[in-house]
Amino acid sequence: MKKFMMFLLILVVAVCVYAQDEVADKWTNSGQGALQFSQASFSNWAAGGVNALSLNAFLTYSINYKHEKLSWDNNLDLGYGFQISDGVTQKTDDKIDLSSTFAYEAGKNWAYTGMFSFKTQIMPGYSDTVLISNFMAPAYMLVSAGMTYKPGDIFKLTVSPLTGKMTVVADQDLADLGAFGVDTGKKFRAEFGGFIKTIIKKEIIENVLLQTKLELFANYFDSPLYLDVNWDLMLSMKINKYLTTNISTQLIYDHDVNTNVQFKEMFTFGLSFAL
Numbered sequence: 001m002k003k004f005m006m007f008l009l010i011l012v013v014a015v016c017v018y019a020q021d022e023v024a025d026k027w028t029n030s031g032q033g034a035l036q037f038s039q040a041s042f043s044n045w046a047a048g049g050v051n052a053l054s055l056n057a058f059l060t061y062s063i064n065y066k067h068e069k070l071s072w073d074n075n076l077d078l079g080y081g082f083q084i085s086d087g088v089t090q091k092t093d094d095k096i097d098l099s100s101t102f103a104y105e106a107g108k109n110w111a112y113t114g115m116f117s118f119k120t121q122i123m124p125g126y127s128d129t130v131l132i133s134n135f136m137a138p139a140y141m142l143v144s145a146g147m148t149y150k151p152g153d154i155f156k157l158t159v160s161p162l163t164g165k166m167t168v169v170a171d172q173d174l175a176d177l178g179a180f181g182v183d184t185g186k187k188f189r190a191e192f193g194g195f196i197k198t199i200i201k202k203e204i205i206e207n208v209l210l211q212t213k214l215e216l217f218a219n220y221f222d223s224p225l226y227l228d229v230n231w232d233l234m235l236s237m238k239i240n241k242y243l244t245t246n247i248s249t250q251l252i253y254d255h256d257v258n259t260n261v262q263f264k265e266m267f268t269f270g271l272s273f274a275l
Contacts, residue, residue, distance in 0.1 A: 029275075031061035034244055036081075036270030056081030056093055056268050061275060069105035074098075080122055081266070093266065094121040101158075103148055113148045113158060115197075117141065136170035138180040142217075144195050156199045163195035165217055165228075181256030193219040207238040229253040244272040 036056045042049035058079040065072040081093035098118045103111040119140045125133035146160030167189040169175045169182045178184035196216045204210050210233075217228040234248040245268065252262040 026067045027063065027065050029061070029063045031059065031275030032272065033057070033059040033275070034246065034268070034270060034272040036246070036268035038269075050086045052083060052085040054081065054083040054092065056266065056270075058093070071103045071111070073101045073103070075100075078122075091123065091125055093264075094123055094125065096120050096122060101148075106147065109149055109151045111148045111150070113146055113160070115142065115144045115146075115158065115160065131171075131173065132179075134171045134174065136168055137174050138182075139168040139170070141166040141168070142195060146195070154200060154202045158195075158197040160195040160197075163193055163217065165191040165193065165195075165219075167191075181254065191217075191219045192221065193217055193224070209236045209238075210234075211236070223255065226255045227253070228256075238272070242271055242273070243269075245269040 034057065038052075038054045040049065040052045042051060056079075058077070060075070060077045062073065062075040064074065075098070077095065077097040079093045079095045081091065083090050083092050096119065099115065100117075101113055101115045103113045105111050117140075120136050120138065121133060122135060124131055124135070142163060142165050144158075144160035144163035146158060146162065148156060148158045150156045167180055167182055169180055169187050172187075174180075175182065175187045176185055182189040194217070196214075198214045199212070201209070201211045212233040213231070215228075215230040218224050218226075219228075229252065231251040232248070233250075234246060237245045239245065246266075248266045248268075250262075250264045
């Protein structure tokens, strides 16, 4: 675990060092974030109601390098939210999503690519008072090789027939339960298969941005007909320089974890900022 965290630290430092040493126009960086807040309070309200407070925040940041035929794209997505209702605190969002992709042009709109991605959460998750998830429990890592088709800034498709997927359950209590498809008592599961990733980012009308990411993975040796699905969609509507409203959804299917489709939807309004 310490070695892995050190690897992530080295990756971040390397990006920063190279960004300073290389010619500035070969690097681009951008980011955006938002902070949304809602509150409801009732006192002697005849129709009834529950006092509630919620806060949601997200941050996305990218550092990209491009020189001749070589490119290196790095992206970090962070999100966290919670709701306090009738004295009970519950999470509404929690994610760390890091990806790094090396690409070398192979022809018109095509490139050879190698990709690494890492996903986990920040804080423990509970069902009532029972712990059901934690930082690095689970954590998902992908290492893949393949090709990417990118005809412009709107659409990108990556096809990786050689992909290693690793699931980590670092919390021993959860590992002892055999959580998240890892064998009971173990903290690690490795899979080998094929991976497809599609990204679409487009301003569909003025000040309305659609972003969606679909990831599919199939294990070649264990139930290859069952696809692991992770589909994120966000619709961001800019009201003015500082105010935005967002609608986001996430759909997950992984038959090793849950035979049911997992779905999450959030609607938020609040402050936004650019980096």
